[in-house]
Amino acid sequence: MSRHGLAREATRLGARLEALNRARELAEGVLPDTALDDVFQVLDRAGSRRSLSADHTVVGFFGATGSGKSTLFNAVNGAEIATAAARRPTTSEPLASVWGAEGSEPLLDWLDVRQRHYADPVPGFADESSGLILLDLPDFDSTRTANRETVQRLVGMVDVLVWVLDPQKYADAAVHQDFLTPLASHGAVTLVVLNQIDRLPAADVPLVLESLKGILAQDGLGKVQVIGASALSGAGVDKVRAAIRGVVAQRAALSLRLSADVTRAAARLLEVSGDGEAAGVKGSARSRLAEELAVAANVPLVVDAVGRSYRQESARRTGWPVTRWLVRFRPDPLRRLNLRSDTSPEVNRTSLPAAGAPERARTDAAVREFADTASDGAPGPWRASIRSVARAGRDRLPDALDQAIAGTDLKAGRKSWWWGLFNVVQWLALLTAVGGLAWLGVLAVLGYLQLPVPEVPRVEGWPIPTLMIAGGVLLGILLAVTAKFITAGFARARATAAGKRLKAAVSRVAGQHVIEPVEAEIGRLSAFNEALKAAGK
Incomplete structure (x- = not known):
């Protein structure tokens, strides 16, 4: 073989050795140590032999x-x-x-x-x-x-x-x-x-x-x-x-021998690993995992609390002033869950019910299903490794999900623009009714004291004070009823928006603790297969 050919073969061999070493490093913790030790010995011998006389x-x-x-x-x-x-x-x-x-x-x-x-x-x-x-x-x-x-x-x-x-x-x-x-x-x-x-x-x-x-x-x-x-x-x-x-x-025996060693070592790794690629993380599997974790983490309970909290606050601000004060005696649903605290979310915790056996089972099933779907098609050892990293992330989920929910801005303290308008009109209606009552009261006192009682203005035969009382009370009740309908719509919208933010937070937690580690492990398998293919050429 010519010197040019020998140099080309040496370069090719060097690339194969690098690929074999990369495959060995990627397989650490996945494939048996005995197989990896055999590969290391091949690499060690090759490195030593190449450093010695090539003549x-x-x-x-x-x-x-x-x-x-x-x-x-x-x-x-x-x-x-x-x-x-x-x-x-x-x-x-x-x-x-x-x-x-x-x-x-x-x-x-x-x-x-x-x-x-x-x-x-x-x-x-x-x-x-x-x-x-x-x-x-x-x-x-x-x-x-x-x-x-x-x-x-x-x-x-x-x-x-x-x-x-x-x-x-x-x-x-x-x-x-x-x-x-x-x-x-x-x-x-x-x-x-x-x-x-x-x-x-x-x-x-x-x-x-x-x-x-x-x-x-x-x-x-x-x-x-x-x-x-x-x-x-x-x-x-x-x-x-x-x-x-x-x-x-x-003059090619050295390269041929080492090349054969690399081929044998790569074949051994392939035999131990098995052939195949993982299906990977699909969008549908990602969404399903987030949905299941959201349910297990009591997101629906929080969403319901957001809606009830809005309705309660809306009633306190737009209800009939005579009765609205009673709302203050009701505990705020979000405050009961410790979700109106100004404490930093890094140290804050919710008061949501602790995950019981059903929630843990649901979380385990969701993570297992996700890992199985993502690892489908992967060789046995790699499939086990993908499942293992998913399980490791699963163990950290409860605390991480609680922190994510505690740290999500639910917009619970945001006021609605119509509250002020309704509040002003409610107080005007109440003042009108009170003014009518006061007018009639003055007239009643004058009559009781046998003093001249002035003529009361009338509208269509109805005394104005009476109309003021009836109109104020009826308007207040009408505003309260109307506010309930408006509140229901705004409460649904606010609960829906909070649900989206909570699910996005849950999705980020799932990504950090389950999806990203699984994707990294799948990427490791893909890189291993590429390196092994390059080493075996």
């Missing part, structure tokens, strides 16, 4: 006991390397054969490979400019726990994986289930060698190779290169070298 390709030889892995490793390296390998203090230690010492030391330190051999050039295979590191590793089926842990660790760290199998155990479930199948996405950096073919009749070699390819296809590695070889006879060793040389020459 070296690390090729690991993996195999079971008796597969001839170390013998093949020596055959690929050359006789001189085999001699050096024989001097290893213990077979449990990985051995590195290095071509190109410059820059390899930090990489080998990161791999924790202490046994290092700086190999001589192998014609047609590797020299000092190759930047190649071959690793001979312990048997993956070793009875020693430390050996198995070393193999597991380096399976996730080398750039290229060479699996050395033998004709007797090439179908062993251990290697396929524990290693090959989980690494199906790493086919571009995987090479499978069927070693010891010299032990098979020549006619059986193609059949065994085809059988092995079929099993690998079931593992998801149908496109992996499979080579038959014999480390003892030398058959196929050149093909193994050529395959390794081809991978090294491309």
Whole structure:
């Protein structure tokens, strides 16, 4: 691959790693920690490997006991390397054969490979400019726990994986289930060698190779290169070298390996998360939630109190002055609910009835229905998370709704323009009636004292004082009755306006404590899916 191509691939890989990390961060608290820890390890390994030598390709030889892995490793390296390998203090230690010492030391330190051999050039295979590191590793089926842990660790760290199998155990479930199948996405950096073919009749070699390819296809590695070889006879060793040389020459193994790791990690997150998007918050669901919360928070009771309070105040200001004073003995409905207080709404509380079992059940049902509707279509863990944030908001609703109602301006103290007019006319009517009574009273006193009684003016035969009394009383009663009808209309209008303001306040509370957290969680799911999609590309 050209330098331009390598740079482009490195940039693409960097973007995928960033997307994977973003998906991991978004999934925290939603997906299991074990899955997120696996992703973090992938990101950590990728960051460490990218900071080390990109000029070296690390090729690991993996195999079971008796597969001839170390013998093949020596055959690929050359006789001189085999001699050096024989001097290893213990077979449990990985051995590195290095071509190109410059820059390899930090990489080998990161791999924790202490046994290092700086190999001589192998014609047609590797020299000092190759930047190649071959690793001979312990048997993956070793009875020693430390050996198995070393193999597991380096399976996730080398750039290229060479699996050395033998004709007797090439179908062993251990290697396929524990290693090959989980690494199906790493086919571009995987090479499978069927070693010891010299032990098979020549006619059986193609059949065994085809059988092995079929099993690998079931593992998801149908496109992996499979080579038959014999480390003892030398058959196929050149093909193994050529395959390794081809991978090294491309200089893309590092990016391909890390890219495969990202693909696998993204697939793992998708498997744990599940696929799908939440339906989201619809306007109808938002309105229904606000309506249900308004009922549960006793908004209808407050609206009724606003209307009754207006009617009571209107009667006190426009009723017949002779009887209107009786209204003062009635308690104001809003004051009884502590909704005429001038106390700051942040510290004020209403005297509305505390939420009982029916109200709590109604609130719970409304929030649950809202969350279920909004989370419809979301994968299981995310659906649970959306419901969880809705429930958390629900627990804060009673106090928040009470504060919202206490802080809503009900316009309860606002006077109506017609009150003053009716009040003036009522007092004029009363004064007229009182004036008529006073006139007649004066006339009665004069007659009682046997004094001359002046003639009373008449209108159509009716004495004016009598007309004044009758007219004043009738006008007062008529005004009081008329005021009741006018009051009823204004009371309905004022109650309706107060209801709208209260419902708007309830809607804001629902938005702050339930709707916005649910929308944020849905947005988190959407961002997670986008990041996961970008990471999986």
